[in-house]
Amino acid sequence: MATNEDGGVTRRDWLAGATATAGLLGLPGQASARRIAASDRVNLAVIGAGGMGAQNMSRLTSQNIVALADVDFAHVAQSFVDDKGAAKPAMQPLKAAYDRATKFADYRRMFDARKDIDAVVIATPDHHHALAAKAAMERGIHVYVQKPLTYTVREGRTLLGLARANPKLVTQMGNQGHSGDDGRRVVELIRGGAIGRVSEVHAWTNRPVWPQGEARPAAVAKPATLDWGLWLGPAPVDWGYNPDYAHFNWRGWVPFGIGSLGDMGAHLVDFPVWALQPGLPTRIETRHSRWGGDDNIWDGKPPADLGSYPLANITTYHFGAAKPGPLMMTWYDGGLMPPTPVAMPATARMNPDGGVLYIGDRGMLMHDTYGEKPVLIGDGVEARAAAIPVSLPRIQGGRDGHEMNWIRAIRGEEAISSPFSSAVPLTETMLLGMVALRADQPIEYDGASGRITNLPDANRFLDRDYRKGWEL
CATH class of the missing domain: 3.40.50.720 (NAD(P)-binding Rossmann-like Domain)
Known part of the structure; x- marks a missing residue:
């Protein structure tokens, strides 16, 4: 591509x-x-x-x-x-x-x-x-x-x-x-073969740092200065105001936000998708903690009245059409992190706030959120990296x-x-993780047609309903 x-x-x-x-x-x-x-x-x-x-x-x-x-x-x-x-x-x-x-x-x-x-x-x-x-x-x-x-x-x-x-x-x-210099260097190093062919990527974040995995709170009086109807806008719900929704805490509530993956995936998933150009994922599965609003008898399925997203998710993406070969990327949120690779030196620390780990057949590369502080791991990796030229333009002012x-x-x-x-395919990749969460089982995706092929009913999660007068 x-x-x-x-x-x-x-x-x-x-x-x-x-x-x-x-x-x-x-x-x-x-x-x-x-x-x-x-x-x-x-x-x-x-x-x-x-x-x-x-x-x-x-x-x-x-x-x-x-x-x-x-x-x-x-x-x-x-x-x-x-x-x-x-x-x-x-x-x-x-x-x-x-x-x-x-x-x-x-x-x-x-x-x-x-x-x-x-x-x-x-x-x-x-x-x-x-x-x-x-x-x-x-x-x-x-x-x-x-x-x-x-x-x-x-x-x-x-x-x-x-x-x-x-x-x-x-x-x-x-x-x-x-736009950051470090992130652009990461892309150059991955594309230049510093760690060889990458077949596995792990990305993680400490988000959410807002209410999530919780039942919907009772409505309270809104601030006099807030137009709550306009804030709801296209959301097809008649929820009353609560400070757990606005102005900052909306990300974890299904009608308003896309949770941790929507918030931080645009930073963390960005670099592997950019560097490896794997196309759209072909299979996606999400494992998760309880949905907000679940009762005491939990079967893992979303409650009928969706409130907040689960507190923690692990989403696995398979890019079956990636070149030069299949790629698997795993996303972790809610403070969950991937296991430490056996080959990871004791001096290399996986940042609990967030990061990405690329595992190649000639070494590993790890960086923090926003592509910052890249670390090269493995014999000969530093020497190969030093020989890889700058190829992407740098943005004045960086991030x-x-x-x-x-x-x-x-x-x-x-x-x-x-x-x-580039932002739309990246966003689509992120959103497919939320679709798999809603579908509650693995989905098979045809990126060319933009359709889920194994669960026809799950295609409704590629779209949404809108409040009258706010249609797209």
């Missing part, structure tokens, strides 16, 4: 097969983006202006921030002060930019009202990502979407279809490790330059780091 100049995966053949599958991908129209010169400032908007959105936007204050959409501006204001209420000096330029911008509660109204938006950062909970991105792209607006890119496989393929139909739109997923890389790409100054052409 070919690669783009930036190392992203080219998916022409894969997308062609997916397009032929009824219902998976619509026919997107053409959008027109304003031509922006290298000397121009980009007119920016943000959806989800606090929390992670504020972190993203704090790196973009050199641009013209014209509009904000958020369901709770009191929460946004907390991004500019510390726990004691004192102003954070580093965040004051962003506060000044926000103060000048037009504010909206509903991002749909923002797009209707502001025709001058060139680009938008989307940092909402997962269940809004695809709807906000699609609305922007259809208007010719460049998009930066936080990870995971989408909530479902169909949503990802829809966004990829839009990106391919509108090649002048610059798309970026917010997996900032993709911290991920947002400005998007701006520079919009202005035609450099290649984009994590476009949808």
Whole structure:
């Protein structure tokens, strides 16, 4: 399978097969983006202006921030002060930019009202990502979407279809490790054969660090500043507010987030998928602890009323079509970790916060989250690694330059780091782990058609229902 100049995966053949599958991908129209010169400032908007959105936007204050959409501006204001209420000096330029911008509660109204938006950062909970991105792209607006890119496989393929139909739109997923120097060196070393042929990969994280594996809490009064109906948006549930959902804790609840795999897979799974280019997985199985809301008699199946995801999962991916041979990748979350390989030296420590271990036939490579601190293990590995040249472009600012890389790409100054052409297949791989979790047994997957072949009923988990008025 070919690669783009930036190392992203080219998916022409894969997308062609997916397009032929009824219902998976619509026919997107053409959008027109304003031509922006290298000397121009980009007119920016943000959806989800606090929390992670504020972190993203704090790196973009050199641009013209014209509009904000958020369901709770009191929460946004907390991004500019510390726990004691004192102003954070580093965040004051962003506060000044926000103060000048037009504010909206509903991002749909923002797009209707502001025709001058060139680009938008989307940092909402997962269940809004695809709807906000699609609305922007259809208007010719460049998009930066936080990870995971989408909530479902169909949503990802829809966004990829839009990106391919509108090649002048610059798309970026917010997996900032993709722009890091260490991670790019990892890809070069794996591709260059430093540890030989890799047939086994293990990736792990300490997430969740939010409520998960728990029953749904009782509804309580919402903050007066929060528009709870807009926060729910496309989620087809009528759950009342609880702080265990918003503003930070939504990842572990089925209608809103994709759990630990959605949160950290975009960082950890990214590098083996990027380096080894195995295509989409052909078989996926998930083992897990109790679902949130299970009663005392547990048969392992999801409860009828899905609340929170299980606290811990082990997901095994088989890439049967990988070249030069099959690859198995195992994902661990909830604090679980792979066993220590016998050949691992006592001086090499597997970071309990998260990491990836590649096992090749000539050695091993291990790195932390975001591809950082790579460690080479085995006789002769260091010498082979030293001879492997730099081949991938480095991103100005590394991890911290991920947002400005998007701006520079919009202005035609450099290649984009994590476009949808590579972010969608990565996200689909991650999401298939959640599909296997919901199916509660191994699934066989045909990536060309985008269909589960052994359990036809499980194909419903590739899509989702939407609240009326919020359809994709």
